[in-house]
Amino acid sequence: MQYTTDIRVIRIMCTGRMDPVVMADAFVHGLDGLLVLGCLFGECHYVSGNFNARHKINMTQEMLAYAGMNPNRLSFRNLSSAESGVFVKHITDFSTEIRELGPLGGAADRVPLPKLKENLEIARTALAGPKLRWVVGKKPVFMDSGNKYQEIFTEHEINRTLSGIIIDEMATHSILAALQKKRRAVKDLAKELEIPGPDTLKYVLALKRRGFVELDGVDGTSPVYKYKTEEGMC
Amino acid sequence: MVEKVTGSKGDFTVIVRKKARYVNEDLCTGCGACAEKCPTTVPDDYEMGLGNRKAIYRHYAQGIPSVFCIDPDYCRTFQGKKCGVCQKICQAKAIDYKQEDKVLELKVGAIILATGYDLFDATRISEYGYGRLANVVNSMEFERLSSASGPTEGHVKRPSDLRDHNLIKTKEKSLKKSTRTLAKYEKKHKMSTADFYKQFTAGNISDGDEFEKWVKQYENVREATRKLEELKARAEKFDIATRLAFIQCVGSRDFRFNKYCSSYCCMHSIKEAMMAKDHDARTEAYIFNMDLRTVGKGFEEYKVRGAEKLGLHYVRGRVAEITQDENENPIIWYEETTSQEVKSLTVDLAVLAVACEAPRGIEKVAELVGVALDHNRFFKTAPLNPLDTTVPGIFVCGCAQGPVDIPESVAQASSAASRAAEVIWQSTIEYGESHWKKKNPE
């Protein structure tokens, strides 16, 4: 058995261990591709770890794609431990795919470096936050036994919710990051972050309500906001 | 190898011969450098003879302990030839050609017989052509052909193609050798073989022993080349076996051989068909059966899924005969029970779901430990004490007591362990009590 020298293996007990933050962090630091390899579905050595992993990896992929990275840089594939041939195939395929994509922040990614890195940092912060983690964590529970009103959700419904949260979280954390650098008016924030004006206002007001930003005077007719604290955010 | 058993429940003495493996278990690191360099290639039993191993080998990769052993029947050193390659290559200095069998005397309280089973020898049903038709295999051979770690890396190849492939390789090798001989003549006589042959057949070159040999050699090469091209052309036509027929109850539920049902083969064939389909979506699999006995947990659901999701064909009917066409493709002749017509189906590969039989040599084991066999040659048990043999303190589990599938074997193994533990526990107490009584008379 021979295969590409492109890969470096990091051992984890179960793919269920893969934390979205760790995955995002790898790309923040410039990794070109991350392949998570685990048991076949239904044959998880840890009963259901790979199902949990799938939910988290799918969400992380969506988040990172939203941040401007090519989502194919993160992949989850499955095999049994007796299938050396399949292992070789997976890593050969993945290495080829990543070589085709080229280095992170190149033509294959929607957003180029260094902006991509900034976005990925924001994505990492959002993935560390409570909202996405809570919903993705609850996903199997909602699909299996339902919420506390015994309403059972389809995977499609939960994914739609998650997609909405990804957009909100990315915007919120972008605004926070921008305000942390310098005070801004809503319309400047909207222009800079390419978020529609009314949405930006909504996010800023929500942040204000939660005490993360505060009013810092008025420039002409526009109120200006500044960063206050991120305590309690996660 | 067990050589002798004496004593009784709670106090058996077992003499075991531990065969020499000619590799020091404590030193061998299982690295495999020896097998890589060993010059002797041997058909691999684990691969059902479909692949090869070396004369120094492990039975299979996951075996425990992960230590190599030498097969003295093939090893050049043991056959009196010059070799010693493994000894030279082994940096751990683990090779020990002088190692000898060890005889161990074991004191045990209980014995568990887990001697497994053997496959029914399908050559006994001559109409199915096993052993005669290249592309009729048994279920275990198919298992290796479809295994990702098997000799074909999971691509289901027809054995006739494997054979042709090997043939091509040997023929190419010998052709190369013959061509070299021709080159020698050419060099010596400073003439191309083609020119020489033209001259010779025209009678321009007078005869002589060497020229005769040259002509003969040339004609042989020409013939061999033609044959090789033919073989290659034929080999090119075939790739993966995608039309598969699974024949159930081969040697089971058959009054001529074993009357019983082998329990696991229906599920085994369905699984093999599913795996093949999974590996290559073009696969069409036909399972010829009398009843599809899917009686375990999740089995019926699996069978239904095989038909509904993967399009497996379950054909009810007993196969009468298997013949082959000019491409060595098996032709399955069967009576379709619904239309009561004799039909035939040509496939790439026929897989015989052969019966689970008591292992060869079970009579010897039975004699050694003194237990009885039942009329099917399995170890005899009673329905309400299903793991107890006819001798107290000796238990049985797995296919040694009759055909069972994996989960049942595993469960039975635990059960046998429980029965053995009860015996040991009781004899320990009895020993303790008698000991105590001896020490404290009264």
Next chain:
Amino acid sequence: MEKEEPRIGVFVCKCGNNIAGLLDVEALEEYSRTLPDVVFTQWNLYICSDAGLEEIKKGIKEQNLNRVVVASCTPRTHEPLFRSVCAEAGLNGYLFEMVNIRDQCSWVHAGYKEDAMVKARDLIRMGVAKAALLEPQEIITSNVAVRALVVGGGIAGLTAAISLADRGFPVILLEKEKELGGMLRSLYRLAPMDMDASEVIDKKIKEVQDNPNIDIYTGATIDKVKGFIGKFDVTFSANGTSKDVRLGVVIIATGAGNLVPEGMYQYDGHKVITQWELEEKLKAGKIDGNNVVMIQCVGARSAERKYCSRICCAIAIKNAILIKELNSEAKVCILYRDIMAYGVQNEDQLRKAKELGIRFVKYDPERPPVVNEDKVTVFHHLMGKEIDLPQDMVVLSTPLVASEEAEKVASLFRVSLDENKFFLEAHVKLRPIDCATDGIFICGSAHYPKDVRESILQALGAASRASIPLSQGEVKIEPIVTSLVNKDACRGCGLCVALCPYNALEIRDTDEGRKVNVITVACKGCGVCAATCYRHALSINSFTDDQMEAQIHSFLAA
């Protein structure tokens, strides 16, 4: 505890030629010396040899190493050895990290020496980065209460109880009915041993009653279960009194129920009956009329209930034979889909039935038989037409269905059921008797329909599995488990509890509020909880986020 500065020793193995054949091991050793926190390096021909292991010990003692990295082969085979060697030299075994430069490098990159060297350097650097963050861990041990609980007093439960008791373990046996015996009480004769079912079960009951190690409680219900392997605290009531007991292990043998085929095939319980009702008639020795038609797979192998109930064909065959033996004039016909006479004994019985003249007619589920007043009409697939079978009695073979109690028992013990509400085993092939939760075992028809012989077999197996922690007296586990690393952050939300497949987490009320508690004995270290916790309060020993990130960072820092 104050953290000491890491002093890392790196040992690089040549593994004979296995590694050194491709990689320049001496250059790798030299490279290792340049890595942060590394204070000692060494190469060896075989680190796993006695001499090599001595060198590790010497390094730890003489160089004061507090972390050891071995770059060699796979942790699968050698990690335990190296850990124990570290421990022998006084270094906690979990301050050891293994780097695989053989299986993952030299073996698989033949001919690419340069690239393989780059990779080997990366792997060692990553290992060193992780090693610097390793924390000492201790093997976790927990005592086991030497007493077993058997839930269910049918043939499986009784057999398991006797087997454990015969090994000297005290057993508490709970049965919800007033009497022991379970399903066998309502059966007539058993095949192929040809014995009275009551005789078989009465003998077992007597054995249980006479066994001083078994405490029997009939009419019992379980009220509450807490705890984990070795320490299950169970509250149950029987005969109006409640009792608390501590148990080391639990065997679930709650059996199965019968499907009553209301509304199918004119079922009325008199002329159209089930096999179970037939057993009663056989017991009474009174079968009316000469023509009996049996229909298989009634309510089974259908869209509504997909599974095959395994034993109904054998039961039908057995009862058909019994009818013939009672009345040789009787005409018995079994309408079937596949005759599931698997194995040796069942096939023998099938043959015997055919010899006795019992007729077997295959029917197509698309065209099921129709039961009329005095006949059953069925489409005969060989004749290609409908045939009429006169009937004085129709017997429906219905499947065993999961016990009504199954869901309650499963939720009490927090174990899983399969889609048909039978108890789910930990691994379908390799752990057929264990539940995924340690210390809980299943046997008999609670797991899946089984005949008497199979129930006995599985019960003995469950007893065997259960006896392991009982005889060891304690459970010992690797400390690669979850730990609550940030207690303040935990809000006791219970998300981790819901996702843990092993019931290894629980929420407890503490002085600081609701907090998660890790039952380390039950934890397997998969890490789902840690990857999920939105407060980042949980982590997995030796596989922390920091350690993983350090590995990635150091790889990228090349």
